[in-house]
Amino acid sequence: LAQNYYGRTLKKTSDLKSKACVTTSQPIPAFIRQALAKVHPEVTARYYGCGTVVPECLEGCRLLDLGCGSGRDCYMLSQLVGEEGHVTGIDMTEDQLAVARKFLDHHMQEFGYRKPNVSFVQGYIEALTEAGLKENSFDIIISNCVVNLSPDKRRVLSEAYRVLKDGGELYFSDVYSSSRLSDEIKNNKVLWGECLGGALWWEDLVQLAQEVGFTLPRLVTANIVTVDNKELETIIGDYTFVSATYRLFKIPDVSNNGCMVIYNGNITGFEECLDFDAWYTFKVHEIVDVDEEVASILTHSRFADEFTFQPPGTHAECNVQKSKVGTNSKTGAAIVPKLWCVVDVAGVCTKFTTHCVYKVCETHADTLPL
DSSP states (O other): OHHHIIIIIOSSGGGOSSSGGGOOSSOOOHHHHHHHHTSOHHHHTTOOOSSOOOOSOOTTOEEEEETOTTSHHHHHHHHHHOTTSEEEEEESOHHHHHHHHHTHHHHHHHHTOSSOOEEEEEOOTTOTTTTTOOTTOEEEEEEESOGGGOSOHHHHHHHHHHHEEEEEEEEEEEEEESSOOOHHHHTOHHHHHTTSTTOEEHHHHHHHHHHHTOOOOEEEEEEEOOOOOHHHHHHHTTOOEEEEEEEEEOOSOOOOOOEEEEEOOOSTTOSSEEEOSSSOEEEBTOEEEEOHHHHHHHHHSTTGGGEEEOOTTSSSOOOOOOOSSEEOTTTOOEEOTTBSOOBOTTOOBOOOOBOOSSBOOGGGGGGOOO
């Protein structure tokens, strides 16, 4: 279904019937906009995505793009991993891959590379083994509004976990629903192709990720999806959809104690400040208390060299304080972990259960597990 929709029904971004597949979950930093500006217009014209999947600290990394489509994100990330890094794109749709491959030499010349650092593979994101992708071979996997198109999301996560190196990360944007979807919505061909019919209930993502072996999903950003199509809105009814970016890590069991860390400011594009997720913002040379899970993530991943960690025994204990309410460094809005609802910028309660990046819904405050 999705293969036909993206290969034949859609020829360009403007053919989409809703905004779900083009919702951006966060402002795009200048250095990423500059990289995107170098991507060929024909590649960009076939772009479908619900976020910006650009994790930090990419230089020299081996990166895999699940559902790469026409290759827009691959060519953008090609510039960020550098000539010594490598980006592999996998997609099931030959029509999309034909566009991606057509401009391989063009982009390598545009970037000034002596040899290609991008390759494309036809295959399914549930079957990375069959596509020839080896175990423990990637530092980072990204996906931009594609996991929802898979009928077997557990297998997608399991395959991603298998091909990631220890310490690797799955950093992906997707669409999530306020509750499990009805069969009517899941079986609607247009809603499925528009990234709505296959949306996971966010609680199912948490369960699936942990069953596979990933850390607890960490929310980076989230935005309410506006459909702007009366016919589709009638079918959707009371369901709410959110475009969200999560990061999942493949690390050993969390064994670290919470500790104090200092960001060194050496990551390109994030020299002054690193917004790690909806809870933790690391300002350069500022001491931050982190919990056990984040301490394990930072020490066992590619971020290990980007932080100074408190040596054992420096203090009797780290005194980690888990605030009930923090502040989002970008918006100044309150952040409350594990909310049962969020309020969008218009003040309308969505009753969407997620890690809130907005403000507390006072109507349902009595249900908050604080």
